[in-house]
Amino acid sequence: xxxxxxxxxxxxxRNPADRRTMLWAFGLFPAAAAAHYVWPWLSGWLLPLxxxxxxxxxVFSHNHNHCPTFVSRRANVLYAAWISFFYGYPTFxxxxxxxxxxxxxxxxxxxxxxxxxxxxxHTWLVASTYFFVSAYWQSEPLKEFIRKARQTNPAVFRQIxxxxxxxxxxxxxxxxxxxxxxxxxxxxxxxLCALGVxxxxxxxxxxxxxxxxxxxxxxxxxxxxxxxxxxPSANWLVFNNGYHTAHHEQxxxxxxxxxxxxxxxxxxxxxxLRQPSILxxxxxxxxxxxxxxxxxxxxxxxxxxxxxxxxxVLATASxxxxxxxxxATIA
Numbered sequence: 154x155x156x157x158x159x160x161x162x163x164x165x166x167r168n169p170a171d172r173r174t175m176l177w178a179f180g181l182f183p184a185a186a187a188a189h190y191v192w193p194w195l196s197g198w199l200l201p202l203x204x205x206x207x208x209x210x211x212v213f214s215h216n217h218n219h220c221p222t223f224v225s226r227r228a229n230v231l232y233a234a235w236i237s238f239f240y241g242y243p244t245f246x247x248x249x250x251x252x253x254x255x256x257x258x259x260x261x262x263x264x265x266x267x268x269x270x271x272x273x274x275h276t277w278l279v280a281s282t283y284f285f286v287s288a289y290w291q292s293e294p295l296k297e298f299i300r301k302a303r304q305t306n307p308a309v310f311r312q313i314x315x316x317x318x319x320x321x322x323x324x325x326x327x328x329x330x331x332x333x334x335x336x337x338x339x340x341x342x343x344x345l346c347a348l349g350v351x352x353x354x355x356x357x358x359x360x361x362x363x364x365x366x367x368x369x370x371x372x373x374x375x376x377x378x379x380x381x382x383x384x385p386s387a388n389w390l391v392f393n394n395g396y397h398t399a400h401h402e403q404x405x406x407x408x409x410x411x412x413x414x415x416x417x418x419x420x421x422x423x424x425x426l427r428q429p430s431i432l433x434x435x436x437x438x439x440x441x442x443x444x445x446x447x448x449x450x451x452x453x454x455x456x457x458x459x460x461x462x463x464x465x466v467l468a469t470a471s472x473x474x475x476x477x478x479x480x481a482t483i484a
Contacts, residue, residue: 165224170409174222174392178213178232182206182239186327189347193335196346204358205390207351210236211359212394214244216408218252219400230312234319241324241352243316245309249298250291256404259378260367260457265290266360268368269458275368275450277439283364284357324348365434366397371454373461376402376421382431383419388412395431398422423453 166172185206189196214236216222221229233244250265258264266287272279302310327348332340371377382388382395392408399406399414406414419427428434442449455461 186347203351207355210239211355218247237316238323249294369450
């Protein structure tokens, strides 16, 4: 009986709302990818679904690192590896660059992901290429985290290696399968539409949304440090990823609680930072804004680079919190 109970614990979710997460992760994700292999002529038509799946994989990896999904540590490790495959990168990377750095500095000096490192303007060129800037500056905290894990915590280091292996070996195997089934030309298209492009979009979109959730916000403010996208239907689709102020103020809160938490503080958030839709926000700033400049974002409150009574230092902060992450465990 005790053995049975122990096995049952490995699959118990910490929050019942994650039943839908499981449906997406273990139902929709693999089924949509497999459809490209079975019906290759659908690849182009299914690509938008693949992009949505890539975005959700990024959201799941983010949520899981803030609030582990399962009761069992082993189940969490296996789930992280599974999500890493669809995300296109090991999910542990959120720990040193996001959990322990971005959440500490929130776009202020010291944040590896500051939106204003090379330009204080908010244009499509800056926003769309921010991925390369942010990824470059996140690389050092990431490498330091891996070095410390290798030196001080073999268990965490094994998880890191396992996630890298899952991504590399999994994608290589799926590419080989596509080529074996459909030949080099069509097989390459099938793999790219099923997994390659969605994974690339997952990485780009996570960094892009971080940009638009913080550009021109006031990181020195209690509630105006983040931009929110508050459409209930859109948030249902992206597991409440739009309620960013509430997430920053209670990062350990489960995603299913964020709408309620946002409601409690919404009236204290500047209306400019409560946008109805991410699509409308992008259309205003990157399309209509060329004709009607007033539709573009404006700085809310104190700018991130306007350091109160201090010297502006652009370098990424020493990742002292990285050590805490290594000494703990990966979810």
